[in-house]
Amino acid sequence: MIGGGISGLVAALRLAQALPEARIDIFEAADQAGGKLRTIDLGSGPADVGAEAFVVRRPEALDLVSELGLDAAVRKPAGRSPALFSGGRLRPLPRNQVFGVPGGTDGLDGLLTSDVIRTIDAEPGNPAPWRIGQDISVGAMVAERLGREVVDRLVDPMLGGVYAATADALGVRAVAPALASRLDAQAEETSSGGDEGRASLVDAVRSIKSTTVGGQVFAALDGGYRRLIDALVTRISVSGRTALHLGVRVDSITPEGSAARLAISGQAEKAPQVYDGLVCALPFHAALPLLAGLSEAAAEPLREIPYSSSAVVSVALAPGVEVPDLSGILVAADAGRAAKAITLSSRKWDHLDRSASGRGHVLRVSFGRLDDDSILDLDDEALCAQTRIELAEIAGIDAAGAEMRPTRWTHGLPVPGVDHQRLIDGARRGLDDQSVPVVLANSAIAGVGVPACISVAQTAAADLVAKWQDESHGTSRL
Known part of the structure; x- marks a missing residue:
């Protein structure tokens, strides 16, 4: 498993369940698992700095939450509406x-x-x-x-x-x-x-x-996405045959017959170097050097998929500072503002509202677009200063004395353009034409969002099991 984000972890879980005798290693270059699902401590409470919610009209996320025993942590939105900032003012x-x-x-x-x-x-x-x-x-x-x-x-x-x-x-x-x-x-x-x-x-x-059926669209987890990631890591480690290696990067993949030899950097104690199958759960811009070593036909179409960069500034306001009674604010592209959105987290989610205990509101401000990510060149101090300006000009919020934590997502989001599926299909055909069983699992394949990533990961795991099956005997190669 190359990549320990939500896609890689779910694929590992499903593989461990389907192939209980298999040795599974997850290599993650960062010092923590979860990828874009990251929770920090802000204003004496947890705050998600990547995805903050999931769609409940798809079953995958809720099913996984239930499987991991986290049903009691699911929270619904408070029911407030968003606004649009256009023409210098807020509009419904x-x-x-x-x-x-x-x-x-x-x-x-x-x-x-x-x-x-x-x-x-x-x-x-x-x-x-x-x-x-x-x-x-x-x-x-x-x-x-x-x-x-x-x-x-x-x-x-x-x-x-x-x-x-x-x-x-x-x-x-x-x-x-x-x-x-x-x-x-x-x-x-x-x-x-x-x-x-x-x-x-x-x-x-x-x-x-x-x-479209009415009712709840989104849900979140009390305690943030770290609860889901921690529960996943615990579950996949139960058998003792699945290991998560943090701070370990895969540098290259070399075919050896029907297996693959990995060159890795970092400490991966007792991890073998040769594997019978691989799940590549990296963003495509990071996966390209690895896939090119296996199949240039697979790598070539993926080079056409761009990735955008963004930044999220998480904010804990001083106690007593008022914010609009809205779930959030979207910013029109022609509004002349640097921010693209403001999520009023403690208005959107009741479980994040700590005002009754004398704490300030929490929110997040998003920056960066594919066509203009110059705002991301600012250092943290300048980005926080710009955040205070955006909050005042867009929402009338006084962020003086607020705690701010910037998070940058460099090349963090895939941009699925025209004929995107043709590129994905081309990459898969390129991998099918070489001897090593390799499948892809990431947010570029079937849409961003946690349910989509879970679905892609589960499909990838099933596809890899199928590739491993001996067609004549119906048994696994492992």
Whole structure:
């Protein structure tokens, strides 16, 4: 197992369960496991500085939490709404939208110009050509049909908070597959037997919203993601045949027949150097040098997948400092601000609100986009100073005397662009064509977010077991 983030740890757990006699080693270059799931102590309490929540409409995260005995730690949001900072002021975030793409004009007055609002109103009556199965950047699609304002003031803030990238860099099939499938369905209904018809973007959003079940969307863990990571590490270590090696980097992979020899740096006591199969659970930019040693055909398509960098400044305000009664604030791309989002953590989650015990509110401010990460060049002192400015200008929050902890995620998030799946499929074919059983597991494969990473990891483990199976006898090579 190369990489000890959530994907690598879950893959190791599933492999240990499927192959109880196998020796499994997890090599993690950092001094702690968990990857982008990292919890720090801030203001006398835990604070997540990477992912802070998970989607509950997918089962994977909740199922794993339950399997690890952490059901009692699951918390739901407090129910407050987010706002959008645009035109120098806070505005309610429109509800009738999917990733910022509007399904109507309710709530758009004052946010968009009257001409753009009229365009949105008229778009369903003038559906544009759409080729079934085509891919296009979200930004180009929305700008062409609804106007650039919609991209800058709605779509970019929504997607930028997830991917630290602009909508122009993101492919619709990778980041909004439900939207793409609704457009395909409309085109199929209006086609004359070919692969092209006409489709309305606004109607596609309305279709998604009409079938979306209400209720809770996100959940978090009381105590932060460190509880999940600690529980995972404990569980995979129970058998004594799975070992986690921290501070150990894999420098190269060399095929030896149907096995692979690893060159490692760091202390990995008693770890063998030759393995019958590998799970590469590294971000692709880190995995490329290793995969190129196995298969250039696998490495080549992955070079086309960019990664964005971001920074999160975690803030514990002084006691008594007031914050808006919101779950968070998204910042429009044309608002002229350095920050892209503010999460008002102790407003969003009741379990983080410590005001009753005389402590201040906690929050986090996010910086960095694929097209402009210059803010990350600031040192910690300057970044914290900029954070105080952003909080005052965007949210009217006085952060004087606040405790601040910057966390930088250099090349931390994959940016799935147009034809992203073609690149992933090409890499997998390249690995299938060489003798060593190797599978991939990371957040670039099937979407960011903890449930998606868990799903990818479980699939990778099952695929590796299948590669190991002797087709004639149905037994494992291990």
